[in-house]
Amino acid sequence: MSGAGLGKGDELLKVENVSLRFGGVKAITDVSFDIRKGEIRAIIGPNGAGKTSMLNCINGFYHPQEGAITYKGIKRGRMRPYVAASQGIARTFQNVALFKGMTTLDNIMVGRTLKMSSPFFWQLWRHGPAMREEVEHRRFVEEIIDFLEIEHIRKVPVGKLPYGLQKRVELGRALAMQPELLLLDEPMAGMNLEEKEDMCRFILDVSSQYGTTIALIEHDIGVVMDLSDRVVVLEYGRKIADGTPDVVKADQKVIDAYLGVGH
Amino acid sequence: MSKDAADALDTFPKWLAHHASVRPTRPAMRFKEAGIWQAWTWAEIYVLVQQYALGLEELGLKAGDRIAIVGTNRPKLYWSIMAAQCLGAIPVPVYADAVADEMAYVLDHAEVSMAAVQDQEQVDKLISVKDRVPSLVHILYDEPRGLRDYDHTHLHPIGAVIDMGAVILKQGPDMASRIEAAISGGKASDTSIMLYTSGTTGRSKGVILSAGGSVQACRDTAAFDGLKETDEVIAYLPLAWVGDHYLNYGHALVTGFCINCPESPETAVEDRKEVGATFFFAPPRVFEGMLTRIMIRMEDAGAVKRKMFHHFIGVAKTWGEKILNGESVPLTARLHYGLGELLVYGPLKNVMGFSNVRVGYTAGEAIGPELFSFFRSLGINLKQLYGQTEAFLYVTCQPDGQIRADTVGPPAPNVEIKISEDGELLYKSPGMFTGYYKEPDKTAETMTPDGFVRTGDSGFFDKSGHIRIIDRAKDVGKLASGALFAPKYIENKLKFYPNVKEAVAFGQGKDSVTVFINIDMTAVGNWAERNNVAYGSYQELANHPDVYQIIAGHVDEVNRSLAGEPMMAAAQIHRFIVLPKELDADDGELTRTQKVRRSFIADRYAPLVDALYSGASEADISTEVTFEDGRKGKIAARVRVADAKTHPVIAETAA
Numbered sequence: 001m002s003g004a005g006l007g008k009g010d011e012l013l014k015v016e017n018v019s020l021r022f023g024g025v026k027a028i029t030d031v032s033f034d035i036r037k038g039e040i041r042a043i044i045g046p047n048g049a050g051k052t053s054m055l056n057c058i059n060g061f062y063h064p065q066e067g068a069i070t071y072k073g074i075k076r077g078r079m080r081p082y083v084a085a086s087q088g089i090a091r092t093f094q095n096v097a098l099f100k101g102m103t104t105l106d107n108i109m110v111g112r113t114l115k116m117s118s119p120f121f122w123q124l125w126r127h128g129p130a131m132r133e134e135v136e137h138r139r140f141v142e143e144i145i146d147f148l149e150i151e152h153i154r155k156v157p158v159g160k161l162p163y164g165l166q167k168r169v170e171l172g173r174a175l176a177m178q179p180e181l182l183l184l185d186e187p188m189a190g191m192n193l194e195e196k197e198d199m200c201r202f203i204l205d206v207s208s209q210y211g212t213t214i215a216l217i218e219h220d221i222g223v224v225m226d227l228s229d230r231v232v233v234l235e236y237g238r239k240i241a242d243g244t245p246d247v248v249k250a251d252q253k254v255i256d257a258y259l260g261v262g263h
Numbered sequence: 264m265s266k267d268a269a270d271a272l273d274t275f276p277k278w279l280a281h282h283a284s285v286r287p288t289r290p291a292m293r294f295k296e297a298g299i300w301q302a303w304t305w306a307e308i309y310v311l312v313q314q315y316a317l318g319l320e321e322l323g324l325k326a327g328d329r330i331a332i333v334g335t336n337r338p339k340l341y342w343s344i345m346a347a348q349c350l351g352a353i354p355v356p357v358y359a360d361a362v363a364d365e366m367a368y369v370l371d372h373a374e375v376s377m378a379a380v381q382d383q384e385q386v387d388k389l390i391s392v393k394d395r396v397p398s399l400v401h402i403l404y405d406e407p408r409g410l411r412d413y414d415h416t417h418l419h420p421i422g423a424v425i426d427m428g429a430v431i432l433k434q435g436p437d438m439a440s441r442i443e444a445a446i447s448g449g450k451a452s453d454t455s456i457m458l459y460t461s462g463t464t465g466r467s468k469g470v471i472l473s474a475g476g477s478v479q480a481c482r483d484t485a486a487f488d489g490l491k492e493t494d495e496v497i498a499y500l501p502l503a504w505v506g507d508h509y510l511n512y513g514h515a516l517v518t519g520f521c522i523n524c525p526e527s528p529e530t531a532v533e534d535r536k537e538v539g540a541t542f543f544f545a546p547p548r549v550f551e552g553m554l555t556r557i558m559i560r561m562e563d564a565g566a567v568k569r570k571m572f573h574h575f576i577g578v579a580k581t582w583g584e585k586i587l588n589g590e591s592v593p594l595t596a597r598l599h600y601g602l603g604e605l606l607v608y609g610p611l612k613n614v615m616g617f618s619n620v621r622v623g624y625t626a627g628e629a630i631g632p633e634l635f636s637f638f639r640s641l642g643i644n645l646k647q648l649y650g651q652t653e654a655f656l657y658v659t660c661q662p663d664g665q666i667r668a669d670t671v672g673p674p675a676p677n678v679e680i681k682i683s684e685d686g687e688l689l690y691k692s693p694g695m696f697t698g699y700y701k702e703p704d705k706t707a708e709t710m711t712p713d714g715f716v717r718t719g720d721s722g723f724f725d726k727s728g729h730i731r732i733i734d735r736a737k738d739v740g741k742l743a744s745g746a747l748f749a750p751k752y753i754e755n756k757l758k759f760y761p762n763v764k765e766a767v768a769f770g771q772g773k774d775s776v777t778v779f780i781n782i783d784m785t786a787v788g789n790w791a792e793r794n795n796v797a798y799g800s801y802q803e804l805a806n807h808p809d810v811y812q813i814i815a816g817h818v819d820e821v822n823r824s825l826a827g828e829p830m831m832a833a834a835q836i837h838r839f840i841v842l843p844k845e846l847d848a849d850d851g852e853l854t855r856t857q858k859v860r861r862s863f864i865a866d867r868y869a870p871l872v873d874a875l876y877s878g879a880s881e882a883d884i885s886t887e888v889t890f891e892d893g894r895k896g897k898i899a900a901r902v903r904v905a906d907a908k909t910h911p912v913i914a915e916t917a918a
Contacts, residue, residue, distance in 0.1 A: 151298070151530050208409075208412075
């Protein structure tokens with residue numbers, strides 16, 4: 001899962017002066033920041049600050065009108081999300097986007113699709129090289145199931161699962177891609193305290209065990225400050241702060257944005 | 264095998280060596296890993312255990328040393344027990360869900376020098392109490408996740424210890440003969456294991472069990488139920504509990520059958536289904552849980568299925584047990600039951616993983632007669648046994664064909680039982696303990712001068728020679744009127760209802776009986792969902808007027824049934840409270856084996872007990888709760904106290 005020649009702490013992704021507009025609405029204005037290899041990077045901000053738009057730009061779903069995104073030292077042109085995926089960027093969604101009728105196991109196996117390379121002919125018959133390949137992938141998926149402690153729901157259709165577990169399955173599917181950069185869109189939204197603690201533990205474990213670089217959006221400030229190495233704060237599409245949690249916490253602009261300020 | 268040859272095998276390691284030579288290719292253990300069952304044969308396990316033992320020896324484990332075993336049922340932890348026993352060291356299994364504080368007490372009391380544990384969670388616990396357990400040097404772990412960055416000076420993966428032993432074993436034939444000599448040098452009088460009691464009545468005590476006694480007891484009961492090498496068990500009960508050590512570990516070693524370790528505690532039911540367990544054990548609580556889940560799912564099923572289910576359960580109730588007991592039953596009833604087997608019982612047993620069960624046992628607590636009959640009527644050969652850690656489990660057990668819900672059966676093979684003058688049950692058994700560790704005064708208290716062990720339970724022989732247990736001797740009391748009051752008897756009647764998870768009865772020396780009730784969140788939550796009852800927490804649901812009404816209905820039925828038993832009729836429930844908090848072992852309200860600590864609860868909820876007897880209709884309570892991570896919080900609540908209807912005594916009809 002290691003990046004091409006990148007060491008821990010090197011710049012994995014750089015966002016330079018990015019602006020995104022939908023017609024006349026400015027979603028993001030002139031935002032720059034970077035994500036370093038191996039870190040947990042949080043993007044926070046009040047509702048409508050442009051956090052999800054930013055994530056969508058990074059994984060190629062939106063195309064900013066201005067600015068540039070450099071990934072692993074190569075400036076990216078216009079591209080489709082699947083290209084981003086094949087380059088090692090995986091994500092989860094704010095509203096769980098799983099295949100409800102499929103089992104946990106099958107949902108996570110979907111995450112391996114891009115890694116499957118055996119000829120179509122063999123895949124059709126599920127024999128020979130395709131079978132051998134599937135066994136390999138299954139082994140990898142089982143490791144993830146073990147890692148996320150979801151053995152007991154391996155064969156349960158995800159539509160039947162409680163929300164907290166669905167979020168975990170979605171994380172599993174993203175991990176199945178062996179991503180270099182993992183984008184998490186509000187991984188803890190709608191969870192109770194215990195589920196949040198579990199999720200925090202999994203995120204930290206992913207970071208330490210697989211060395212995956214993680215960028216996450218989160219509302220829960222407490223969680224963000226404990227979890228991340230560096231935080232970038234957006235407000236009305238602009239960056240207002242960037243730095244370690246301690247620095248950001250002490251920043252007057254951030255306090256104003258979150259607590260409101262008398263005008 | 265001749266009887267003499269078998270008698271020579273008087274320790275578990277000797278049996279291990281025996282199986283490796285007579286049935287080397289039979290599976291000894293399976294473990295579901297990465298979704299696939301991995302199996303080890305007896306020959307493989309024997310080699311692994313020898314290597315492991317050599318590795319432990321290299322780390323400094325000697326004969327007589329204690330080694331703690333902490334975790335769920337995993338092959339490497341069972342091997343830890345075997346390897347320690349090979350060296351003559353004493354394994355001390357500890358409840359994996361014990362909080363660090365409880366664990367520290369046991370580890371320090373047992374003066375363990377090493378601990379073999381499951382994962383990071385347990386390692387963290389041990390490290391946090393290390394300064395209170397000065398004897399502890401090495402910690403071994405199975406699951407490496409999260410432990411990579413820990414200081415590994417005294418921390419070792421179990422796999423690495425086995426590898427270390429493998430290298431030593433390769434050094435020459437004298438290494439193999441050394442470990443074989445250690446095994447064959449084991450004596451029947453050696454301590455085989457030390458099991459800590461769950462502590463229903465106070466601090467847990469270390470029960471010392473001898474190798475010869477343990478082996479003899481297991482051989483007796485294995486013969487009693489005809490256990491053989493082709494049997495399959497699923498090991499899902501706590502390693503530290505005598506039930507797991509005896510029924511799974513002990514039986515496997517004297518018969519050569521296979522122990523299956525589930526993937527995780529949550530998957531045990533699914534895994535049991537896959538391996539098709541033939542010998543099964545569960546405390547009543549597990550059966551209660553199963554019945555609750557079945558009933559909930561049937562409530563949610565379509566009308567046709569629901570009708571069919573209730574019809575055939577009715578048929579089973581009438582004929583099922585008679586068929587199982589081999590009594591004469593009319594042909595039409597047999598056909599009717601057969602159809603039920605096809606449509607309801609068979610699929611139901613399959614879902615519960617009972618399709619292949621030949622013998623099932625329940626013990627640990629008295630089982631509600633209705634609950635017991637329900638499972639037996641489906642054709643599951645469920646039996647009761649009565650035992651305790653000090654006896655190395657079996658004191659009595661029911662032979663096939665002589666099963667009754669209200670007795671625990673005649674004395675187990677080679678067990679001698681007598682009833683003391685004040686009604687206490689005393690026994691002498693082959694597996695009985697040799698003493699409590701470091702507590703000779705307690706040992707002396709428990710043993711009678713003529714070598715019997717006091718059980719602390721009161722019971723009597725009935726006409727057929729079966730033992731009937733009334734209650735813990737010190738719990739059986741009298742109401743102010745002098746009428747008999749057996750709290751557990753009443754509690755068990757209440758717990759038969761799926762909505763009731765736990766009950767605690769009071770009445771000793773009082774005018775009337777009152778109870779605390781814990782509702783079952785699964786069952787009552789499901790009811791709330793179906794009836795659009797909104798609630799935010801256990802506390803809110805527990806205090807809901809409709810929930811009180813449901814519970815009042817159950818209490819009324821229990822009273823009606825008590826009224827039908829002249830001895831118990833005076834002990835009808837007069838008032839009750841649904842507790843605002845679930846009773847929890849972390850708060851000391853239950854033991855680790857989930858038994859209620861009645862006097863502790865009475866102290867803790869004293870204002871509520873007062874309210875039960877003062878006639879008040881409401882009471883305030885504020886109590887401390889411990890969260891899973893050890894933090895503490897407070898729950899304050901105003902709870903209502905409800906009155907129950909009592910019934911006149913029903914004259915005994917001709918029995």
